[in-house]
Amino acid sequence: MAVSIAHLGPSGTNAETAALAFSHHLTQSTGQSTLLCPYSNIGQTLRAVAQGDTQMAVVPVENSIEGIVTITLDTLWQFDQLQIQQALVLPIVHALLSRAKNLETIKTVYSHPQALAQCQEWLEKFLPNAQLIANNSTTEALQLLDDDPTIGAIASPRAAQLYNLPMLAHPINDYPGNCTRFWVLSLDSAPSGTHTSLGFSVAANVPGALVKPLQVLAERGINLSRIESRPTKRSLGDYLFFMDFEADLREPSVQAALVELKNYTETFKIFGSYSVKNIQLETLSSQI
Numbered sequence: 001m002a003v004s005i006a007h008l009g010p011s012g013t014n015a016e017t018a019a020l021a022f023s024h025h026l027t028q029s030t031g032q033s034t035l036l037c038p039y040s041n042i043g044q045t046l047r048a049v050a051q052g053d054t055q056m057a058v059v060p061v062e063n064s065i066e067g068i069v070t071i072t073l074d075t076l077w078q079f080d081q082l083q084i085q086q087a088l089v090l091p092i093v094h095a096l097l098s099r100a101k102n103l104e105t106i107k108t109v110y111s112h113p114q115a116l117a118q119c120q121e122w123l124e125k126f127l128p129n130a131q132l133i134a135n136n137s138t139t140e141a142l143q144l145l146d147d148d149p150t151i152g153a154i155a156s157p158r159a160a161q162l163y164n165l166p167m168l169a170h171p172i173n174d175y176p177g178n179c180t181r182f183w184v185l186s187l188d189s190a191p192s193g194t195h196t197s198l199g200f201s202v203a204a205n206v207p208g209a210l211v212k213p214l215q216v217l218a219e220r221g222i223n224l225s226r227i228e229s230r231p232t233k234r235s236l237g238d239y240l241f242f243m244d245f246e247a248d249l250r251e252p253s254v255q256a257a258l259v260e261l262k263n264y265t266e267t268f269k270i271f272g273s274y275s276v277k278n279i280q281l282e283t284l285s286s287q288i
């Protein structure tokens, strides 16, 4: 049976590109076939895998320009049985898609909030008067473009090709090195990894509450690669912390660190150990 993989849709999203790269990798390494399943937002994509409707899900976590995708961390915290199987780093190229003859015709630009943010300087320079409308994905508004040449949408060159839409400008991302980290999640743990992710709340708002958990890792030479705080949503100033570090959960020093870490935290969740794969767009386009 094919492995079902949930991702943000409709077809042509960056998440689908990441899912296609992962699917290719899975088929190459295990011979398993895959079935890509689009969902209309990131929350639903994660719910699909948490409920067992699909076996895996691919979701964006962090962008090199805009930072964290908050809905992914917040939802992952709620579905605590989910485990990270793999991280994928995908270069992101944004294009302005439209049936408009020129930029002056465009009155409205739709896209995912991350895409609008990653192109904000370009939009300010070339479309300063356009109304910017955030929606669920870079491809959600593409069906509007055929009927209205005053509309533009920021999406990938792959989406332009899929929907046969002209690219008025590309690349339009403000920084050329734009890339996004995606996580592949499932109900199973990966057998091994180079990175581990976890989340925790601290018991009390006291001086040094975060120092202890950090010290536990530092004392064992475990290198922290990301730390993020998110509101607990219980009261203002009350936070959850999400950390990634460069080691496998099964290493004895990590096991010892985690035992100690639990003493300094209130709720403590391990999201798994996994490896990180860099996706080359050039290689990918010959595979998909």
Ligand SMILES: O=C(O)C(=O)Cc1ccccc1
Residues within 6 Å of the ligand: 008, 012, 013, 014, 015, 016, 060, 063, 092, 112, 114, 115, 136, 137, 138, 139, 180
């Ligand atoms: O809407 C998409 O295409 C997504 O996959 C979300 C997203 C948007 C912009 C950059 C990276 C991921």
